[in-house]
Each structure stands twice: as structure tokens, then as C-alpha cells.
Amino acid sequence: MSVTPINVNDDVLKATKTYRQQRRHVVALYLLALFVMTVLFGWLLSEQYKQEIEAAESRITARANVVNEWAKGVFAQSGQALFGLAELLALQGMPNSDNDQALKRSLENLTLYMPMVDEITVLSAEGRALASGRGNRKPDADISESAFFNAFKQAGQKELITPLYWSDIDQRYYLYHGRRLETSTGEFAGVAISSIVPEVFADALEQMSVYDGESIALVDPGLKFIARYPIPEEPFSIGSQIDSPETTEWLARGESTWSINFDSPIDGRKRLFRILRVGEYPMLAVVGIDLNELLSAWRQRALILTLVMAVIALLGAWGARHYLNRLALAHQLRQRIEEREQARAEAQIAAAAFQTHLGILITDPRGTILKVNETFSRITGYSEAEIVGNNPRMFSSGLQNAAFYRRLWKRVIKTGNWEGEIWNQRKSGELFPEWLTISAVYDVAGTLTHYVATMSDISERKAAEQEIHQLAFYDTLTGLANRRLFMDRIDTALKELQRHQRCGALLFIDIDNFKQINDTLGHYAGDQVLQRVARRMGQMLRDTDTLARLGSDEFAVLIEGVDSNHAQTNRLVERIAHKLLAALNEPIGLAEESIMVTGNIGIAIMASNEYGVDDYLQQVDMALFQAKSNGRHGVCFFDPSMQAALLAHVKLEADLIQAQASQQWQLYYQPQVDQHGRITGVEALLRWHHPERGMVSPGDFIPLLESNELINDVGEWVLEDACYQLARWAQHPRLSELTISVNISPLQFRDEQFLARVEGVFARTQAPLQQLKLEVTESLFVEARDDARDKMLALKARGVRFSLDDFGTGYSSLAYLAQLPLDQLKIDQSFVQQVLESQANAAIVESTIALAESLNLEVIAEGVETKAQQAWLLAHDCHASQGYLFGRPVTAEAIERLITGD
Ligand code: C2E
Ligand code: MG
Numbered sequence: 001m002s003v004t005p006i007n008v009n010d011d012v013l014k015a016t017k018t019y020r021q022q023r024r025h026v027v028a029l030y031l032l033a034l035f036v037m038t039v040l041f042g043w044l045l046s047e048q049y050k051q052e053i054e055a056a057e058s059r060i061t062a063r064a065n066v067v068n069e070w071a072k073g074v075f076a077q078s079g080q081a082l083f084g085l086a087e088l089l090a091l092q093g094m095p096n097s098d099n100d101q102a103l104k105r106s107l108e109n110l111t112l113y114m115p116m117v118d119e120i121t122v123l124s125a126e127g128r129a130l131a132s133g134r135g136n137r138k139p140d141a142d143i144s145e146s147a148f149f150n151a152f153k154q155a156g157q158k159e160l161i162t163p164l165y166w167s168d169i170d171q172r173y174y175l176y177h178g179r180r181l182e183t184s185t186g187e188f189a190g191v192a193i194s195s196i197v198p199e200v201f202a203d204a205l206e207q208m209s210v211y212d213g214e215s216i217a218l219v220d221p222g223l224k225f226i227a228r229y230p231i232p233e234e235p236f237s238i239g240s241q242i243d244s245p246e247t248t249e250w251l252a253r254g255e256s257t258w259s260i261n262f263d264s265p266i267d268g269r270k271r272l273f274r275i276l277r278v279g280e281y282p283m284l285a286v287v288g289i290d291l292n293e294l295l296s297a298w299r300q301r302a303l304i305l306t307l308v309m310a311v312i313a314l315l316g317a318w319g320a321r322h323y324l325n326r327l328a329l330a331h332q333l334r335q336r337i338e339e340r341e342q343a344r345a346e347a348q349i350a351a352a353a354f355q356t357h358l359g360i361l362i363t364d365p366r367g368t369i370l371k372v373n374e375t376f377s378r379i380t381g382y383s384e385a386e387i388v389g390n391n392p393r394m395f396s397s398g399l400q401n402a403a404f405y406r407r408l409w410k411r412v413i414k415t416g417n418w419e420g421e422i423w424n425q426r427k428s429g430e431l432f433p434e435w436l437t438i439s440a441v442y443d444v445a446g447t448l449t450h451y452v453a454t455m456s457d458i459s460e461r462k463a464a465e466q467e468i469h470q471l472a473f474y475d476t477l478t479g480l481a482n483r484r485l486f487m488d489r490i491d492t493a494l495k496e497l498q499r500h501q502r503c504g505a506l507l508f509i510d511i512d513n514f515k516q517i518n519d520t521l522g523h524y525a526g527d528q529v530l531q532r533v534a535r536r537m538g539q540m541l542r543d544t545d546t547l548a549r550l551g552s553d554e555f556a557v558l559i560e561g562v563d564s565n566h567a568q569t570n571r572l573v574e575r576i577a578h579k580l581l582a583a584l585n586e587p588i589g590l591a592e593e594s595i596m597v598t599g600n601i602g603i604a605i606m607a608s609n610e611y612g613v614d615d616y617l618q619q620v621d622m623a624l625f626q627a628k629s630n631g632r633h634g635v636c637f638f639d640p641s642m643q644a645a646l647l648a649h650v651k652l653e654a655d656l657i658q659a660q661a662s663q664q665w666q667l668y669y670q671p672q673v674d675q676h677g678r679i680t681g682v683e684a685l686l687r688w689h690h691p692e693r694g695m696v697s698p699g700d701f702i703p704l705l706e707s708n709e710l711i712n713d714v715g716e717w718v719l720e721d722a723c724y725q726l727a728r729w730a731q732h733p734r735l736s737e738l739t740i741s742v743n744i745s746p747l748q749f750r751d752e753q754f755l756a757r758v759e760g761v762f763a764r765t766q767a768p769l770q771q772l773k774l775e776v777t778e779s780l781f782v783e784a785r786d787d788a789r790d791k792m793l794a795l796k797a798r799g800v801r802f803s804l805d806d807f808g809t810g811y812s813s814l815a816y817l818a819q820l821p822l823d824q825l826k827i828d829q830s831f832v833q834q835v836l837e838s839q840a841n842a843a844i845v846e847s848t849i850a851l852a853e854s855l856n857l858e859v860i861a862e863g864v865e866t867k868a869q870q871a872w873l874l875a876h877d878c879h880a881s882q883g884y885l886f887g888r889p890v891t892a893e894a895i896e897r898l899i900t901g902d
């Protein structure tokens with residue numbers, strides 16, 4: 001089942017992020033709109049405010065100007081009257097006591113026409129009142145010393161108006177308007193003063209139309225109250241001091257107009273004021289407008305606008321909230337869809353996971369099985385219905401004890417899980433190993449809800465492991481331990497040796513001629529022989545012994561803990577070895593034939609661990625070598641002298657290489673005779689003149705030459721030397737009849753270059769080839785028979801003859817023998833020497849002679865040492881002989897001397 005990977009978590013996160021972003025955008029947009037609206041409305045209101053204020057300012061400025069002009073008019077009127085009076089007095093001269101009545105009358109008239117002037121008085125140059133517009137006037141206090149009077153008299157001031165001035169006589173305030181009087185000659189004559197009644201201003205202001213909240217006031221430069229409309233409440237009356245430090249400051253600055261808003265010092269209402277000086281006169285016109293009233297309309301508008309804005313803001317907020325709600329809803333919906341999607345994916349994954357190749361079992365906290373998957377059913381053989389509701393104990397194999405399960409559950413409870421190998425039982429009753437993992441599942445609150453067990457059947461794996469182990473350590477053919485395991489066991493045995501103080505033994509068993517069995521009967525038969533041999537030997541041994549197969553026909557036994565006594569160990573092991581040999585010697589029956597197997601055993605006793613594995617293996621190898629050299633069916637213990645022999649063997653090998661290099665070879669010739677004892681030929685036999693050891697026998701070094709392939713070169717030398725000999729003898733009439741038999745090793749014969757080399761020798765020596773015989777042995781025909789036959793035929797064509805050496809010792813098939821281009825059979829000396837003692841041998845020789853005759857071959861007996869043997873052979877029609885009886889191998893010169901008699 002395939003599951004599309006769904007990355008739900010990422011999607012949910014992305015969606016949540018987008019949602020939050022949208023929410024932020026909405027809120028930001030709303031706030032921006034709110035801000036813009038507020039700024040707009042604020043600007044609108046402030047503009048309107050400014051306009052209101054500007055309109056009010058221009059209005060009160062105009063009003064102030066009017067008041068200004070009017071006040072100026074009042075003073076101008078008084079000034080006019082005083083001017084006229086001054087002109088008059090200048091013309092008429094100052095009055096005296098006689099004519100002051102006339103002046104008095106005109107002054108009265110004058111005041112009559114100027115209602116705002118209470119009285120006009122003319123003062124003399126000395127400051128005395130000369131006449132007054134009011135008849136009943138009491139003489140004023142002498143003002144001749146006053147600053148006002150002196151301003152005219154001394155400072156020459158033409159006209160001057162005082163601020164509010166308190167008149168003690170009248171007990172009221174006046175504004176005095178004075179004018180200098182001069183004589184016709186321009187001298188100071190006195191002062192005319194008009195007393196202006198301040199109330200006249202109040203009356204005039206009363207006549208002016210005043211708007212709501214508007215106020216018009218006049219004050220003198222000392223901020224004394226002169227007049228105001230609307231009329232202020234008590235305690236303000238003419239002459240009251242007004243407290244306004246700002247205005248005092250402004251006056252000090254000397255400016256002519258000023259606009260300011262502050263709380264009116266008179267009625268405490270906040271007003272916007274326009275203050276200006278009334279011409280050069282000691283009076284200020286103050287026009288104020290009540291800001292509260294002025295701005296009431298604006299405030300109303302502002303209120304409405306604010307309300308409108310609030311409504312818009314609320315509507316906007318409501319809209320935004322609505323939109324946000326919708327967003328949240330959409331987001332929740334999406335989230336829910338995605339959660340569902342995720343849950344679905346998880347369920348899909350869980351389902352897929354449940355269908356794994358692992359067996360899964362789920363139980364409740366009490367261990368009751370709730371669910372298993374298909375794999376579990378398949379492995380155990382039970383259907384799900386058979387399992388669910390049961391306890392996992394139903395699978396118990398009984399191989400693990402209660403303590404094991406107690407430990408298992410203790411661990412699950414402590415750490416939450418356990419894993420390990422366990423044996424369970426299938427429905428069929430079969431026990432099987434499994435790898436089991438148990439996990440405890442807890443919910444968010446930490447309460448145990450389930451146990452989940454996963455298991456895999458590891459029987460196949462175990463079997464494979466077993467097989468690998470088998471392959472690595474056991475021989476596949478016989479099932480015995482292989483070399484590797486055997487070495488291991490020896491190593492362990494050596495370690496144990498010291499502990500138990502008991503000797504052990506190593507035995508190497510070699511089967512004789514196994515190669516030939518293989519070659520002649522085939523590999524299948526060879527394998528069967530090995531298996532039988534292995535089985536038989538195995539039966540002879542105890543379980544604690546290790547029987548191994550080290551090579552094709554090499555077996556080995558390790559026997560541990562034999563005995564603490566060395567001699568006793570020797571005895572016991574020898575007995576075992578002989579038992580093994582006896583078991584080997586039993587004939588083995590194959591399909592068609594029965595085979596006799598023989599073998600040799602080498603033994604090394606392991607008595608101390610001062611030698612290593614390799615040392616003991618070498619010892620037992622030498623013992624086997626010795627056993628083989630001693631003859632068949634032998635048992636041989638290792639003894640230290642063997643080691644010396646082995647070393648000598650190794651040295652000999654090195655010397656051989658040297659021998660070839662420095663031509664330490666020589667050919668000896670042994671005579672071959674006919675029935676009359678006449679020498680008809682010789683056999684060439686190789687001799688090695690060793691610089692230290694003297695003459696070494698070919699039996700000792702030929703196998704060595706064969707083992708390191710020097711045989712080809714040495715063999716060529718032998719053939720060449722013999723051929724040169726033939727060529728030389730051919731020149732000699734009495735020697736030209738002699739044949740020379742040359743031994744050819746099978747290895748030499750099988751070499752690819754053999755024919756070429758031989759041809760080379762023939763070409764170089766020009767030997768008479770019909771005098772040459774090549775001695776081959778039966779083993780040449782065991783392998784590659786046809787190749788051997790072809791080569792023989794090729795040589796035969798050149799006139800060379802062939803003799804079959806050591807006949808009777810091999811396993812040659814007579815039928816095949818008949819097909820070979822042989823000329824002579826050479827009866828092995830072992831038969832010849834026993835011909836008189838052993839009837840069997842005699843029979844073999846007899847039948848060999850008969851065979852040769854029937855195949856039309858010559859026959860020659862070798863190793864003839866006695867006359868009796870010769871007589872027997874002659875009596876049995878073997879006419880040719882070779883042996884010490886006729887002559888030992890000697891030099892060519894010695895042969896020549898023998899024949900020529902020189
Ligand atoms: P072989 O070819 O069977 O040679 C005969 C051996 O028997 C010779 O031993 C010879 O000295 C010995 N002999 C002859 N008559 C008697 C007798 O009456 N009594 C006894 N006891 N022995 C007798 P040798 O020379 O030691 O040669 C041993 C073997 O070495 C030869 O056996 C042959 O197989 C091999 N050999 C010798 N020379 C050569 C050679 O040049 N090439 C090869 N390939 N093998 C050689
Ligand atoms: Mg020979």
C-alpha cells in the first residue's frame with residue numbers, strides 16, 4: 001500500500017501565518033483610516049476655529065476703532081472749547097475782578113453746550129481760579145504747586161488731559177482737560193481747565209449696540225475703571241483699580257494696539273480682547289468678546305463632528321471586527337479541514353505502518369489483546385479472531401522461565417520498553433525465535449493506555465547464521481570441522497592444557513593413493529570414500545574429540561585431556577590411532593565395486609603450552625611424513641630427530657638449485673643383459689656429487705626436483721648426456737649395438753615444451769635414436785592419457801622406443817596399456833626380489849611375462865641379485881635382466897671397459 005506523503009503540519013503553519021498577517025493588515029487599515037479621519041476632522045475644526053477667532057478679532061478691532069474715534073471726539077470737543085476760550089482770553093486779556101462776571105457767564109454757556117463737561121475753570125498765572133462755569137463753586141485748593149499746573153506754567157505744555165482724578169471737593173472722579181493761556185505777547189497767563197465727567201463715557205457706551213458676550217470698556221492708563229458696557233456688578237465703579245499685570249506690561253512696552261485672550265478681571269469670563277490707546281489721550285479702549293459664547297457654535301459643530309467621527313469609527317470597528325470574525329472563521333474552518341486531512345493522513349500512515357513486515361500486537365493495560373496485524377497472524381498461524389481477547393501468554397514456548405518474564409515486565413514498567421530475542425510457539429506447535437519489542441503507550445495525562453509489541457520472525461536469519469557458521473567452520477563434504485575451526489580448537493586446547501595438567505594429542509591421517517581413486521573411479525566415488533572414512537573415524541572417537549578434514553584426503557584429530565602421564569598418553573593415543581587405521585582398512589563398498597583404503601597416521605603429543613599451534617602442526621606433519629616414508633599403514637609419533645631430518649630436507653632443496661647451476665650431475669649406467677649374460681644395453685641413472693655429502697641417491701632428490709620443476713632442466717641434461725653417449729658409442733663397432741634407457745619423469749613428459757626440448761637434444765647430439773629407450777611409469781597415464789600417447793607416437797615415429805618402468809606397482813588399466821606404443825615391460829624389482837619367497841609375487845611376475853608376450857612386448861626384470869632369481873626368470877621365459885648380479889650402475893668408461901675388455 002502506497003501512502004502519498006502529506007506535509008500537513010507545514011500547511012497548517014503557513015495558513016496560521018497568513019491568517020495572522022491578514023488580521024494585522026485589517027487592524028492597521030482600520031487604525032490608518034481612523035487616523036486620517038481624525039486628522040481631517042481636526043484640521044476642519046481648527047480651520048473653523050481659526051476663522052471664528054479671526055472674524056471675532058476683526059469685529060472687535062472694528063468696534064475698538066469706533067470707540068476710539070468716539071472717545072477721541074469727546075476730547076476733541078473739550079479741546080475745541082478750551083481753544084476758543086484761550087483765543088478769547090488772549091484777545092481780551094485775563095479777567096480781573098471787574099469783568100470776571102462776563103467770563104463766568106460765557107463759561108456757563110460753554111458748559112451748557114458741552115454736557116460731558118461738568119465745569120470749565122480759568123486759573124490765573126498764579127494758579128488761582130479766576131472764573132468758573134459753575135457759580136456756586138467753592139474755591140479749589142491751591143493747585144499752583146501741582147504737577148499738572150506746572151506742566152503748563154514751567155514746561156510750556158499747551159494742552160494736557162489727566163487720567164481719572166479724584167476731586168475731594170466734589171467727592172468724585174474727573175478727567176481734567178487743561179489748556180495754557182497766554183497773553184497776546186505769548187506769556188503764560190494761566191490755565192483753562194475743563195472737568196470731564198467720566199459718567200459721560202458710560203452713557204455713551206450704553207448707547208452702543210453690543211452683541212452677546214461682547215464687552216466695551218474704557219480705562220485710564222493707571223488701569224482705573226472709567227466705563228464699561230455691560231455695566232459691571234459691584235464692586236466695580238468709576239476709579240476702581242483693575243488688576244491685570246499683562247496689560248501693565250503691555251503698557252510699559254509702549255505699543256498702541258494689542259490682542260490677547262484672558263480671563264476678564266472684571267467678570268472673570270474668558271475673553272478675547274482688543275486693547276488700544278485712544279489717541280494721545282490718557283485712555284484705553286478695551287473691547288472684549290466672550291470666547292465661550294463666540295465658540296459655542298463652533299463647539300457645537302465640533303461636538304457633532306466628533307459624534308459623527310465616533311459613529312464612523314464605531315461603524316468601521318464593527319465592520320473590521322465583522323471582517324476579522326469572518327477571517328477567523330475561515331481560518332478555523334481551514335485549520336479544521338487541514339487537521340482532518342492530517343488525521344486522515346496519519347490514519348493512512350498508521351494503517352500502512354500496521355501492514356508492515358513486522359508482526360504487531362496491541363493490548364490494553366491488562367494485557368488483553370485488542371488487535372494484531374496480518375503479519376502477526378501469518379507468523380503465528382492464528383487468525384485475528386482467534387487471538388483478540390486473549391493474553392499473549394498463548395504464544396509462550398515454555399523455553400523462557402517465569403523469572404525471565406518478570407525481568408522483562410519490570411523493565412517495560414521502568415523504562416517504557418523492552419526488546420530482545422524470545423522463543424514463541426506457532427499454532428502448529430512449532431517453536432520459533434523472534435525479535436520482540438514491547439512499548440508502553442501513555443496518554444497526555446500519563447496514564448497507561450496500551451502496550452504495543454512488534455515482532456519479527458528471525459528463524460530464517462538464525463538458520464542463515466547457522467549456515468554461515470557451518471560454512472565458515474565446517475567442511476561441506478563431510479560435515480567435519482575445517483582447518484580454521486581445528487586451529488581454533490587447538491589454540492583453546494593449549495590454553496586448557498595448563499589448567500587441567502593433562503596431555504593432548506594431534507593426529508594427522510593421510511589416505512594412500514586417494515588421488516588415484518579419484519582419477520580412476522571419478523570424483524563422486526572419491527567424495528563417497530571421504531564421507532565414509534569420515535563417518536567411520538567419527539564413530540571411533542568421543543564427542544569431546546575434534547575430527548577435522550584439512551585437505552582433500554587429509555584428516556586430523558584433536559584429542560584433549562588424555563592423561564597427565566606422558567607415557568600413558570602415548571599408549572592411549574597409539575591405541576586410538578590403530579583403531580582409526582583399522583576402521584579405515586575396512587573395505588568400502590561403492591555402487592559396483594568395493595575399495596580398500598589404507599592410510600598413515602602421524603601423531604604429536606601436546607604436553608606443554610610452551611609450543612604454539614604452528615609448532616605442534618609442524619610436528620604432526622613431520623610425524624605423518626615419517627609414517628608415509630616408513631611404508632604403508634603406519635603410525636608414527638613425532639620425535640625430535642625428525643625435525644633434524646626435515647631441516648636436512650629443506651637444505652637439500654636449496655642445494656639442488658645450486659647443483660643445477662654448477663653441474664654437479666653425472667650419469668651412471670647399469671648394464672642390461674640377455675639370457676646369455678651379454679650386455680645389450682644400459683640404463684642411465686642420475687648421480688649427484690654433493691660437495692659435502694658425497695654421492696646422493698636419486699631416490700632422495702628426484703621427488704624434490706619434481707616438486708620444484710627443476711626436473712625439466714635436469715631431465716633435459718640427462719637425455720642430452722645419454723644421447724651424446726649414444727652418438728659417441730655409435731662410432732665404436734662393439735658399442736654401437738648398445739641401447740641406453742633414459743628415465744623420464746611423468747612431469748617432464750607432461751610439460752608442453754617436452755617434445756621441443758627432446759627434438760632440440762636430438763638435433764644437437766645426432767644420436768642414433770633406434771638405440772634410445774625412454775622409461776616411463778604407469779602414473780604417466782593416470783591423467784591426460786591421450787596427450788601422453790600422442791607424444792609417445794610422435795617420438796616413436798622418430799625410432800625411439802618405450803619401456804614401462806616399475807610395472808605392477810600402479811593401477812594401469814590393461815586395456816589401455818594395449819593401446820600404447822610400448823616396446824618393453826619392466827618388472828618392478830620388488831616383485832623380482834620376492835619371486836622365490838612369495839607365490840603371489842611369482843604369480844604376478846609370471847602373468848606379467850605372459851601379458852608382455854600376448855601384447856608382443858619385450859619384458860625385462862630389474863633388481864636381479866641372485867643366480868636363483870635369474871634361473872627362475874629364464875625358466876619363465878624372461879630373457880632380459882638388470883640387477884646387481886650383472887653389474888651396479890657405473891660410469892660410461894667402466895661400461896666401455898666391461899664390453900671392450902680394455
Ligand atoms: P629405476 O628406474 O627403477 O632404477 C632402478 C633402480 O634400482 C636404480 O636405483 C638402481 O641402482 C637400482 N637397482 C638396480 N639393480 C638392483 C638390484 O639388483 N638390487 C637393488 N636393490 N637395486 C637395484 P637408483 O639409481 O637409486 O635410482 C632410483 C630411481 O631413481 C630410479 O628407479 C628412477 O626411477 C629414478 N632415476 C634415476 N635416474 C633418473 C633419471 O635420470 N631421471 C629420472 N627421471 N629418474 C631417475
Ligand atoms: Mg628405470
Ligand code: MG
Binds near residue numbers: 805806826829
Ligand atoms: Mg625401476
